[in-house]
Amino acid sequence: MESKESFVERENRWLRKLEAPLALSGGLILLLAVVYGVADVVLTPAPISKRDGFEDLVLGSRTVVVAVRVAVIFTAAFFVASVVALMVRRQWLVRLGPVEVSERVVHLAIEGDRVEESLENAMQTIDSLRYELAMSNTLLDRAMDSSGE
Numbered sequence: 001m002e003s004k005e006s007f008v009e010r011e012n013r014w015l016r017k018l019e020a021p022l023a024l025s026g027g028l029i030l031l032l033a034v035v036y037g038v039a040d041v042v043l044t045p046a047p048i049s050k051r052d053g054f055e056d057l058v059l060g061s062r063t064v065v066v067a068v069r070v071a072v073i074f075t076a077a078f079f080v081a082s083v084v085a086l087m088v089r090r091q092w093l094v095r096l097g098p099v100e101v102s103e104r105v106v107h108l109a110i111e112g113d114r115v116e117e118s119l120e121n122a123m124q125t126i127d128s129l130r131y132e133l134a135m136s137n138t139l140l141d142r143a144m145d146s147s148g149e
Contacts, residue, residue: 006113015088022084030077037069 041062058064 007109026077026081030073033073033077034070037073038066041066041069
């Protein structure tokens with residue numbers, strides 16, 4: 001008899017199928033964000049400050065503004081990618097403040113699959129025993145009929 005594919009195996013199979021398209025689309029979005037950030041800084045006119053402070057000197061430079069924007073974009077992308085990676089490995093939100101999950105959901109899913117498989121084996125055994133009982137009842141009835149004649 002074919003064994004059923006467990007929930008975890010199905011989920012892992014789908015995640016492997018979606019891995020490349022998600023990485024490609026994430027990289028494309030990141031590239032577009034960087035291009036937008038650079039183009040926005042380069043194409044917009046730089047404000048002219050009437051003060052000569054350190055902040056105006058540093059932030060008045062287009063190069064610094066581009067570098068800051070690119071750093072913010074990559075930091076945000078890293079944060080999103082790390083959250084997705086933690087969710088895929090089922091390590092996200094295992095603990096929240098003082099509350100901690102005692103058993104991970106993966107173990108519960110695996111335990112559920114094991115119990116389901118055990119139940120299927122028990123049902124096969126029950127069906128086999130019912131068949132054997134019916135056969136022995138038939139043989140017993142024949143033996144009683146032949147001895148009674």
